[in-house]
Amino acid sequence: MQAQLDMEGALTARDRVGIQDFVLLDETTEEAFINNLKKRFSNDLIYTYVGTLVVSLNPYKELDIYNRKQMDIYMGVNFFELPPHIYALADNAYHTMLTEYNNHFILISGESGAGKTEASKKILQYYAVSCPSTTLLNTVRDKMLMSNPVLEAFGNAKTLKNDNSSRFGKYMDIQFDSQGDAVGGHILNYLLEKSRVVHQNHGERNFHIFYQLVGGAGDDLLQQLGLERDCQLYNYLTQGECAIVPSINDNNDWKTVKNALQVINIDESHTNHLFSIVASVLHLGNLKFIPDSKGLATLSSSSEELRWVSNLLGVDAQKLHEGFTFRKIEAKNDQILTPFTIDHAIYARDALAKAIYGQTFTWLVKRINESMENTDPSRKTVIGLLDIYGFEVFYVNSFEQFCINYCNEKLQQLFIQLTLKAEQEEYEAEGIEWEPVQFFNNKIICDLVEEKHRGIIAILDEECLRPGDATDLTFLERLEDQMANHPHFVTHKLADKTTRKTLERGDFRLLHYAGEVTYCVVGFLDKNNDLLYRNIKDLMCQSKNAIIQECFSTSDPDNRKRPETVATQFKNSLLKLTEILMAKEAWYIRCLKSNESKQKGQFDEALIRHQVKYLGLMEHLRVRRAGFAYRRKYDVFLQRYKPLCPGTWPHWRGNPADGVEVLVQHLGYLPNEYKMGRTKIFIRHPRTLYATEDAFEKCKHELASRLQAKYKGYKAKGEFKKQKEAATKIETCWRGVQARKEREKRAWAVKVIKQFIKGYMTRGQAKTTDNSEYLAFVRQNFLNRLKQNLPKTVLDKTTWYSPPPVCSETSEMLKKLHYRLMVRKYVRGITPQRKAQFQLKLVTSALFKGKKESYPQSVAQPFVNTRIDEQDINPRVIQMIRNEHIKYSLPVTKYDRNGFKPRPRQLILTQTAAYVVEDAKIKQRVLYTSLKGISVSSLTDGIVVFHITCEDPKQKGDLVMHCDHLFEFLTKLSVIANKQNAIKVVQGSIKIEVQAGKESGVDFSIGQEPMVYKGKNGHLTVVTTRTRAR
């Protein structure tokens, strides 16, 4: 396919593949036109433009140009940028609808078999794929798509022209919301060719559904409907003698239809009723009548078929039989039953078959519309798709062809009005210079058919309604009277000699825009009347088949007024259709048949030339070429494109035409590219407009971003303001909360303080709540503080926290407790050594406390075991006193008895004696027993005097020593020698006996510096310093 695109895209390939747009042809001759078509057709290029109109030539073969990829290529692309395609037209219509917010329709025309139905289906598929989708919309979309197989099954049939010929007209609106989503659909149906139900020409078939049912339905269903799987058994299916068509697969189509019925919400019970009706038609066709003795109709042989019909339609069999064989005539208050001839009976039977089939078809359209209905009331824009039966000419043409061809005349007239005529009139009205293009206006034919009182339809109606023996032939005579000189009407009687040869007596011929068609008048009156006998109609109203009941009860049974004839109904519905279409923007697809025999690739030049001619394509081309591709009212044009020019943006204050002039000057339009009319600007080439549109698109985005930015700013500001307000509000609230909390706290504090003060003031009085709370607080407070400030040692007597009066007693108790505890702890922590030491210290205290001045200083000095280690004592001495056990030793200064010379000595205390030792010599041994007393001064000196019992003058006298650890020494001595009572603290001088009988003394005085010397009185004089008061 890409190759094909390239092939078309390249201008150099023009010779080979032709021109994409006929407007660009060098010459506007029919020859050139056909040649271009042919070139393209031989390259499988079936679409060509005439401006925005698409000419489509039926290829009769599958082309790979309708796939998803192709759809994507055409989405949102400018019309002329890609090779011609119906997708381009569909897309362009869609986008125009969205941008201009108006309604559109796509008119698909062409004769039967030219490809109209195919084109309309392809466009629908394109929209199904290209429009935005949601789940909800998808169901609407499915319904729209699935309505096709259902309506085709019931409304299409094989004809000689087309194996899938639409035997009804269809106009479908697709509704879009402002976002371009397909949100709903609506179908208008036009005149179904009901006569086909009971009669088919040779080579044609009845409606597809009959063959689908017989061929595709399951055995169960067939049995239920009383049918056999053989089309040949049914009279209504065998007249054309072509039940089997190679291009049609009835079995597959049956499945599709069954599924489609579900999609369009037809439930199982209605589906059953629907098939009952289809089957009942087949049974009706098999009802046979034979003449009785009087030549009147009776049912032949078995009444099996009648039973099936009555069963399937849910009506009484007897009454049904009566309906086929008698006519009920109401005269005054009486009812008269007139029996039928066989012809009448057959007529009544066929009328019923046509009526129920036709009504069922209308019912189906109604149900489809209900299922596709869009319930959102907001405004929608629509794209209408018109696919109506095409112009057709058969060997024998009847009332149906007359209606179909009349319809095509109307559409041609619409096309002329909207394009050729309107266009030229517009140029004139706008004062644009213009060379008029001649074209054939088929209004004259439309008038011939539809004119009031004088047209063919009017005359036909008159014949149908007038009393007396009106027949098809009297109708023909009336026509001949009335139309005698009409250029487009001829009959055997009116014709000249040569023409007469081609006409039967019962024919009339119309010269349609698309060619001559000879109609046979037989059946015109009946078909136009479309009468169903009253008693049968009444019977149908009572049907138990829901669909039949619904269809027939809606037409008021008591309404005695004659219903409108078929032709008039059709005429009116076409009038309405014209109105609907005139209110919308038109897009055209002109379908051409490439050949009559449905052969692929065959280009039947004569056939195509004929179609090109009658479709007015050449005229259309000429108008297009001479004219302008685009026009818009000045104000509309200016409104849309004004952002493109600074002179017109944002506002143009003057007259719109001047504004447009300024705008196009700014855009650089060349003088021959546009014309200024009275109210509109005319632009000659689409490319000029597309360039403008592209520029607008770009500019729109810029504008949009600017607006967006502004808007965002504005929004952000708003948001900020909102947040700020919110913040302030929160802040205020929070502050309020805080303030309230603070107030509560203060109120509480005031209360507590008041209570406290009151409690304080009444603390000494009898117990009240206030003071007891206060006192509790005081107590607790005291205990807390006390806890943190407890004395750490037993000796610390000052730290105790002074209690408030209420706690003084407690405080005392606690103090005692606490000290006891500390003592206890202390005592527990004392070692045996320290205990012994303390015991010694107690002895010291007993001996010296308050007596000797230096005592207090000594208390803190710990005692040691000895002041001289054993190894520092001479081994000989040790040897000598070994048996006595050395208890304590210390260095002393011994004063000689004569002259008091100081001598350093070791003093060793044993179990029994004290030894004065000088190195290895024991200088003196003082037995404790001979130690009379020991004296010390009351001062701070270290003088100790041993008074020794001395009767023997040879013996040494009292021993005077000075030592550093006086208290330790004397305490040890007193304990070892048990001499507590022997130690004396002497006030003043100490008397000593130097020798037996020779006395001296030691004098003590206080001086600046401690000294020991022999005084003038011969005494030892000791000067001590005063102990510093602690």
Ligand SMILES: Nc1ncnc2c1ncn2[C@@H]1O[C@H](COP(=O)(O)OP(=O)(O)O)[C@@H](O)[C@H]1O
């Ligand atoms: N675009 C196409 N591509 C291939 N075959 C087509 C195309 N259009 C039509 N046909 C063939 O022509 C037949 C008739 O087309 P249809 O649309 O039913 O005609 P119309 O509705 O105009 O009577 C189709 O069944 C199909 O075989």
Ligand SMILES: [Mg+2]
């Ligand atoms: Mg069709």
